[in-house]
Amino acid sequence: xxxxxxxxxxxxxxxxxxxxxxxxxxxxxxxxxxxxxxxxxxxxxxxxxxxxxxxxxxxxxxxxxxxxxxxxxxxxxxxxxxxxxxxxxxxxxxxxxxxxxxxxxxxxxxxxxxxxxxxxxxxxxxxxxxxxxxxxxxxxxxxxxxxxxxxxxxxxxxxxxxxxxxxxxxxxxxxxxxxxxxxxxxxxxxxxxxxxxxxxxxxxxxxxxxxxxxxxxxxxxxxxxxxxxxxxxxxxxxxxxxxxxxxxxxxxxxxxxxxxxxxxxxxxxxxxxxxxxxxxxxxxxxxxxxxxxxxxxxxxxxxxxxxxxxxxxxxxxxxxxxxxxxxxxxxxxxxxxxxxxxxxxxxxxxxxxxxxxxxxxxxxxxxxxxxxxxxxxxxxxxxxxxxxxxxxxxxxxxxxxxxxxxxxxxxxxxxxxxxxxxxxxxxxxxxxxxxxxxxxxxxxxxxxxxxxxxxxxxxxxxxxxxxxxxxxxxxxxxxxxxxxxxxxxxxxxxxxxxxxxxxxxxxxxxx
Numbered sequence: 001x002x003x004x005x006x007x008x009x010x011x012x013x014x015x016x017x018x019x020x021x022x023x024x025x026x027x028x029x030x031x032x033x034x035x036x037x038x039x040x041x042x043x044x045x046x047x048x049x050x051x052x053x054x055x056x057x058x059x060x061x062x063x064x065x066x067x068x069x070x071x072x073x074x075x076x077x078x079x080x081x082x083x084x085x086x087x088x089x090x091x092x093x094x095x096x097x098x099x100x101x102x103x104x105x106x107x108x109x110x111x112x113x114x115x116x117x118x119x120x121x122x123x124x125x126x127x128x129x130x131x132x133x134x135x136x137x138x139x140x141x142x143x144x145x146x147x148x149x150x151x152x153x154x155x156x157x158x159x160x161x162x163x164x165x166x167x168x169x170x171x172x173x174x175x176x177x178x179x180x181x182x183x184x185x186x187x188x189x190x191x192x193x194x195x196x197x198x199x200x201x202x203x204x205x206x207x208x209x210x211x212x213x214x215x216x217x218x219x220x221x222x223x224x225x226x227x228x229x230x231x232x233x234x235x236x237x238x239x240x241x242x243x244x245x246x247x248x249x250x251x252x253x254x255x256x257x258x259x260x261x262x263x264x265x266x267x268x269x270x271x272x273x274x275x276x277x278x279x280x281x282x283x284x285x286x287x288x289x290x291x292x293x294x295x296x297x298x299x300x301x302x303x304x305x306x307x308x309x310x311x312x313x314x315x316x317x318x319x320x321x322x323x324x325x326x327x328x329x330x331x332x333x334x335x336x337x338x339x340x341x342x343x344x345x346x347x348x349x350x351x352x353x354x355x356x357x358x359x360x361x362x363x364x365x366x367x368x369x370x371x372x373x374x375x376x377x378x379x380x381x382x383x384x385x386x387x388x389x390x391x392x393x394x395x396x397x398x399x400x401x402x403x404x405x406x407x408x409x410x411x412x413x414x415x416x417x418x419x420x421x422x423x424x425x426x427x428x429x430x431x432x433x434x435x436x437x438x439x440x441x442x443x444x445x446x447x448x449x450x451x452x453x454x455x456x457x458x459x460x461x462x463x464x465x466x467x468x469x470x471x472x473x474x475x476x477x478x479x480x481x482x483x484x485x486x487x488x489x490x491x492x493x494x495x496x497x498x499x500x501x502x503x504x505x506x507x508x509x510x511x
Contacts, residue, residue, distance in 0.1 A: 011036050015043065015053060021072025021145055022053045025080065046073055046122060066123040067401055068394045070103045074127065075145030077119075078109060085112035086129075086147060087140050090157035091166070093148035097141075098172040099247035101401040102485065112136045152181035156195045163202065163231035168258075171236060172250040174202050175243050179211045183218040196226035205232050207240025248407040249414050252435065256418050259434075259489040260427055266493040267426035268500075270461030276350040280343060283465045286503070287339060335448065337369040342452050346459055355460035356419035356428065359453055360412075366452060370445050388412075389443040397477070400484035402440035411439045425461025430493050432457050434483050458500070466500040 002010065011033040018028045026034060026049045034051070037043035041056030044065065052069040078086055087093065089108035106118075109129045116130040140147040149157065155173055163170045186196045196219050203212035219226055237254045244250045345362045349355045364387060374380045388408045394401060403411060415435050422428050433454035440446050455465050468476055472495075479492040 020076040023072045023076045063123045064394050064396045067103050071144040082111050087137050088148045090154040093154040096143035097151050098169045099251045151177050152185045156185040164233045168254050179215045187222050193226045197229045198231040200228045201230040205230050248403045262489050263427045263430040263493045270425050272462045274462045333373040334370045338366050341369050349460050355457050356416050359456050360416040388441050408441045429454050429457035464504040466503045
């Protein structure tokens, strides 16, 4: 006879097998499974008849649950109602095609059947669905599991206000799109004279002169009499003429370009190269002050590993805290080992080696040191040391959704290229830490590793080792959130500068 834990694991597996993106319709699962999983906190109702799998640790009012399931629900719901006969609007198609990972307040959908309706969803979000059969694209692409317009078509159809209100997305799209794809769209049934003028003017605004001239020549050859107009209201956010193949890389570069002037203006000037032995001695003295908790990360995913632990009786929400002492001990051991590895990196940096290159090279070793004790103690599987995350992650309490795991390697390469080209150690430190946690390259430990990045880059300019104090965690997280969601780095720059000044006054603990 199955134990209660085995019965729970079996129910989880059955529901997970029937789910799409961790979302499932009530009629597709048995009533006993539904009642059991709802009672145990593994199944949460989204709207009537639709459920999402989660883990019971989610706290009431925590919006992270919904950020983790928004696209999974949208994909499953739209496919159930419309099959393939729908597409996101041009604006929302461009959001996804340009790597915008934020959950929209209202997702607009064009459907091939039905009428206009608004479906209210958790966390004050909604789906606005309207029927417009003739404007549902014949061809679509999948992004986040939902159907979107192809890039060129979305640019041709998008309203002029998009270029002013979502300038970053529009600029990234123009730097990604092929001019011949735009030509086909503009010269076909989708085209309009106004859109043609915007596309040529938009290319020229971004410094893409060859693309602008090529598109204009195609349109002229077809006898299309258009007026070139610049649809943007502000100067380009990316270097003139820059092209890229990844929307996520484009977004990262746009963030850097936008944030660098503010970070440079607000952060104090560097004090100059320190004396190496004295600096290392000071860092070692304040080690105990530096044990700051990692950013709280929770994936909200019912994984095969979790199901296996439940079936084996190794996980129980009622007793999940019983081994917390061991968890804490292994985390402390890993942090100490990482700290020693970072000190080795610091010796090279203070000896004159470029800090971004050293941090980039040594990062995998820091990560392994952080979690090796937990793996050896059996608290984490061995593959946890394999490196970058291979699943989505979600930051508790944040509206920012990190980029997909497939984009992590190229984003880290881009980040360290930007850091290496930056002459200011203060800008390196502020943007290096922020963009590292923005990317969130690992399943856990991103906050701790991000602060090591911060301090190695600060050290290269002679700034003091900086401790982010736990009592200021709320302000720290709020500043990171403001940078991630509203793209304002000012609060975070001032916060780091204030914590740095306070750290310089820290007294070494008495022995």
